[in-house]
Amino acid sequence: MNRRTFLKNSVTMAAAACGIPCGSGAQAPTAAKQTLPLKIGIRAATMKMVGNFDVIRTAASIPGLMGVELQVTGGNPNLRDWDAVRRYKREADRWGMRLPTLSGVWDRGVNIGSPGAAESLRLSIRAAELLGSGALLLAFFKKDAPDMTREDSYRPIVAMLKEAAPRAADSGVVLGLENSLSPADNAKLVDLVGHPAVGVYYDLHNMAFYGHGEQAIPGVKLLGKERICAVHVKNDDKLIEEPGPIDWAAAFRAFNDIGYEGWYVYETSHANIEDCIEDTKKNNAFLRQHARMPAV
Numbered sequence: 001m002n003r004r005t006f007l008k009n010s011v012t013m014a015a016a017a018c019g020i021p022c023g024s025g026a027q028a029p030t031a032a033k034q035t036l037p038l039k040i041g042i043r044a045a046t047m048k049m050v051g052n053f054d055v056i057r058t059a060a061s062i063p064g065l066m067g068v069e070l071q072v073t074g075g076n077p078n079l080r081d082w083d084a085v086r087r088y089k090r091e092a093d094r095w096g097m098r099l100p101t102l103s104g105v106w107d108r109g110v111n112i113g114s115p116g117a118a119e120s121l122r123l124s125i126r127a128a129e130l131l132g133s134g135a136l137l138l139a140f141f142k143k144d145a146p147d148m149t150r151e152d153s154y155r156p157i158v159a160m161l162k163e164a165a166p167r168a169a170d171s172g173v174v175l176g177l178e179n180s181l182s183p184a185d186n187a188k189l190v191d192l193v194g195h196p197a198v199g200v201y202y203d204l205h206n207m208a209f210y211g212h213g214e215q216a217i218p219g220v221k222l223l224g225k226e227r228i229c230a231v232h233v234k235n236d237d238k239l240i241e242e243p244g245p246i247d248w249a250a251a252f253r254a255f256n257d258i259g260y261e262g263w264y265v266y267e268t269s270h271a272n273i274e275d276c277i278e279d280t281k282k283n284n285a286f287l288r289q290h291a292r293m294p295a296v
Helices: 003-017 055-060 082-095 117-131 151-170 183-193 204-209 218-227 248-258 273-290
Strands: 039-043 067-071 101-103 135-140 174-179 198-203 228-233 263-266
Touching: 039 273, 055 067, 055 082, 067 263, 082 117, 101 117, 117 135, 117 151, 135 198, 135 228, 151 174, 151 183, 151 198, 174 183, 174 228, 183 198, 183 218, 198 204, 198 218, 204 218, 204 228, 218 228, 218 248, 228 248, 248 273, 263 273
Parallel strands: 039 067, 039 263, 067 101, 101 135, 135 174, 174 198, 198 228, 228 263
Antiparallel strands: none
């Protein structure tokens, strides 16, 4: 099933649930368009609070933040502890926050090409389902990333993702690939898997770091909103409005142009939590000035 078929089937089921006969010519009432909310989150690691349940309360105190990206295997306790998963869920409900994305899915000594990758992924998908997280970040950089010119290099990863994708879809989760590949190679990898539950967790700063800087912003259009499931926003230890590897005003315009409607998640660097809070307020103001959600 491709992404367009997936969306078409969802609309058909929604129409049936509302009592509208499919193919009968009956028309649903036309609702006025609404602009989707701008969804901004922050990594627990950015706040130096991995394994700390208070991360949700602290993030909730920063105006404009709506969610926190937790680490699955990082910290103590972590999301391999189901009691900890349930407590994070309670804390999120308590403070009116979302846990939209999870990262750090691989257990110690495991990478995307390891024999243990499928089991790490299975457990991480379960945690995401319990927390209502829509995306799992699957990181693989440098030697862990496949050579997309060699089928023998990328075939095992494609096979593993094809096997995991239906389980992720059943759990309401998209597997978001973040790696050192170029935008074009990311598009190729996602398309080889060919499942709507596999996309790209796009990190433009990483594109520049791994030698694809000139392709980072054009890569937004190349990948398109159908492949991009979430976005990391960062500028090392500087505000995103300051000069750096990525022109974030131009990057946000590129996301606006494709109708991106997912999460922007900060992966910024700060000396301490006080600086993190103040810098995030300033970053929020800049992001809101330049990023726009589509009207639907």
